[in-house]
Each structure stands twice: as structure tokens, then as C-alpha cells.
Amino acid sequence: MPEELFSIKGTNDGLLVSLSTTEKWQSVTDALAKRIDDKRAFFTGAKIIVELGARPVPKYELSSLKALLERRGLSLSLVRSDSDTTRQSARSLDIRTSRNSGRAASARKPSLGKPADADATGSRGVIFRRTLRSGRTIHSEGHVVVFGDVNAGAKVVAAGDIVIWGKLRGTVHAGALGDESAVVCALDMNPNQLRIASYIVTSPPGKRSDILPEVASIRDNQIVVESRD
């Protein structure tokens, strides 16, 4: 049922929340609030991009949505809309706006075609191609790959695995929706805090001298970190 009211997708710029353009505003925002409350760990600190399609949203409605998010520690970073009214509302609330929507992202997306016999298929995930700096977050309902460092003060949250082709200094949470088989890999593993599903480890004090690629996973009810050879 909630699927019809809104959908959520991870992107490089934050969580893209697309709200139904036809359902009642109140029902849509109530459902969204409930979803956030149910999956708090997943959403914490996320930047939210709201996609509103053609629905004209008056200022008071948009401002209540903004407040709803902010009360839950989320920032509304961008409103995408085709409606002048909505964009006007957003601007008067000092929220960045952009004209629609899927235009660039989905319309031109090339199709892979249907593989006859692929070993794996799937579409959800985020690839971030530079260093993730302090204060920035990546959220994804799939996997996350970072080609760069994850600096102290930065955060990656994924429902799936997290692969960092660089130094990990920040906070990561793999399997954030509860998947205990999720893993975290990094070329230099030195996180502030590392979580998998509901397990958590914080960085041991002191510098390690050896720098080698490692994988963190859950085994026997605890997080273990080991190099693969």
C-alpha cells in the first residue's frame, strides 16, 4: 500500500522520495512519516530530494513536509517539480528547486537489453566517484560503491553492501534494513564507526601501521574484520 503513495530511491545526491501526484497530500505525508519512523536507522541524517511531479503544492503544505522531515533529523535539500506553484512555494521557503524529474535521468538511460543467461541481475545501487567529505552522506536501498575515500565525518548507509575503493575513516552502516549478510570492504579500513544490520563497532584508538584491504562481516553474532588473501 505505501508503495502507491510514495517511492524511495538512493542517488548520489541523497534519497530521492517521489510522492504520488494524485493521492491525498495528508495520506501521502502520513505514510512517509510512518515509514521514516519505522526505519529510523536507515534514514538518519539523509538528505532528501522530493519529487512532486505536476502536483501544485501550496507553501503551507510544503512547509509542513519540510518540518516533518526536519523533526526527524532529515534535510530537504531539493524539490523537483513541474508546477510553478510548487517551485514558488519552495523558493519562498529557501529550498532549492529544479524543474522536473526523470527527464535527464530516465529518458535517456540506455537499456542493457535482456540477458539470456546472466549470473546476476539487479539495478539498485549507487556509485560515487570521488572522495566523500565530512558532513556528506550517501543513502541507498541497494549497494554503495565509493571510488575515493570516505573521510571522517562522512557517512554511508546502505541496505546492501558497501565497497570503498579508498580509505574508510567515516561512519558506515551496511545492511541498514536488517540484512545480516551484508559486508563492508575498504582498501584501508579505519572507520569511525562501522555497523552491519544491528551490530556496531567503533574504531580502536591508536593508528594501525599496516594498510591492507579488509572486509567486515557478521560472524557468530559479532562483526569481524579480516583481510582476504
Place this chain on the structure above:
Amino acid sequence: MGSEEKSRVGAQVITVSSGKGGVGKTTATANLGISLASLGKRVVVIDADIGLRNLDIIMGLENRIVYDLVDVVEGRSKLRQAMIKHKRFDDLFLIPAAQTRDKMSVSPEDMVQVTDDLRQECDYILIDSPAGIERGFRNALEPADEVLIVTNPEVSAVRDADRIIGLIEAAEKGPGKLIINRLKTDLVRKGEMLSSDDVYDILGLDIIGIIPEDELVLSASNSGVPVTLNMNSQAGLAFNNIARRIIGEDVPFMNLHGNPSLLRRFLRLFDGR
């Protein structure tokens, strides 16, 4: 990236920013302005720290202010009338910030307008940002062709610098270059202060200059004669070197007493370009 390639006429706009406050933005802006002017460049420095202006004091021009940036933006003054000529350099001007207004009285678009109006008539426009990531920072960032990020070699300052660099990159004004200010070589040697290598390791950004801690900076600021004009100041010399790198000279890094690995890092860094 690659904001330099943006089609640009006339002056280069260089914004001096930082994450944490009090790390030396205003000091750097004043000194780089003076150094560039002493190298024969036509320079305008703009104080974008509305409400907390102090670039005028450090440059010794406080008592000459009649109009300020907000007067220009709100149409009470012509741009020219708000430009204060420096006492010693005929081609160095300051546009002061307003002292009583808040940051919202200037918009990023206003800053683009002001700098565009100036570009034809000078070589460099330096903008001193306020601390923080709010409107004032946006104002200073919007017209920038190049951003210099000032940090002190301390964990908290570097963390905040990292944050601001992220915002600069997101605004496609990156990657920017780093000024490490107030380095104390004796503390670095004792392992009590981050070295410039450490800072580079965390931020991964080119370093355009390292300024040592120098007590002459404070007295110079108080007297309104920035430290670059003092031949005996190590910090002054270091600021001068940055100015020369800005105009494209290949200036080797000062040897801040016996940290060979540091020197090597920079030679490597600058050979690459």
C-alpha cells in the same frame, strides 16, 4: 572541477574561505591583496563578511569608509564610490562590508553582478568569506573562479575544511587549493601538531602555501600594515610566495626547518603541473 576553463573576461575572482572561523581568512586576503599589488597587479579585495567587517581594519583603511557593499547592492552608491584606494598602492582597492546589516542583504547574484562589473578593470578580485556554511559563504562562493581554503593544522579545523571542500565541490567550484596557516614547526617535530603531510593526507587537495605561526601577524594587523610589507616576517614571505604562485610563477616551498619529507611532497606536487 575545471572551473578555470569557464569563459571569463578580465579579472580572476579568488574566494578565500574556511570551515572553522578564526583560522586566518581575513589575514590571508589582506596579505595576498597587498602582495599581488606589489607584484604590479590591479587588485580589488571585497569583504563579504557582512555585519562583522574587519578587512578594512587589517588593511588600515577603516577611517576612509563612506560607502560599503550593501550600499552598492541597494543602489545608494556607485560601485566606484565604494572602492577605497589603498594608501600605498594605487592599484589596490577595498570594497568594505556593511557593519550593521545582516548577511541576507546581499545575495549570491548580487556578488556575481558586482564582480562582473569589476572584471574589466582589474587583474584579481579577492573575496574574504565569513566563517560557516550559511548565506555569507554562498555569497562569496558564487562568483569564484578559484577557491582558496584556509585551515590550521588542527584536527577540528581540518575536519571543517573537509566539510567546506565538499560544499565547494558540490557547487562545482572545486577542487580548490589549500593554505595551511599557523604551522608551528617545533610542535610538528615533536608530533604534537599535524604536519602539512598529515593535512594533505586527509584532504587530498593541492597546497598552495604554508604560513608559519608568526607573532608579527597580530601586531601588523593591529597597526593596519599587513605583514607582507615587513621583510623580516616569515609569514609575510610565505604570503608573498602564494601571491607569486597565483600569478603563475614556480616558487619553491620555504624550508620550514628540517622536515625533508614535507619538502619533497611539495616539489612532487608542483612538478606535476
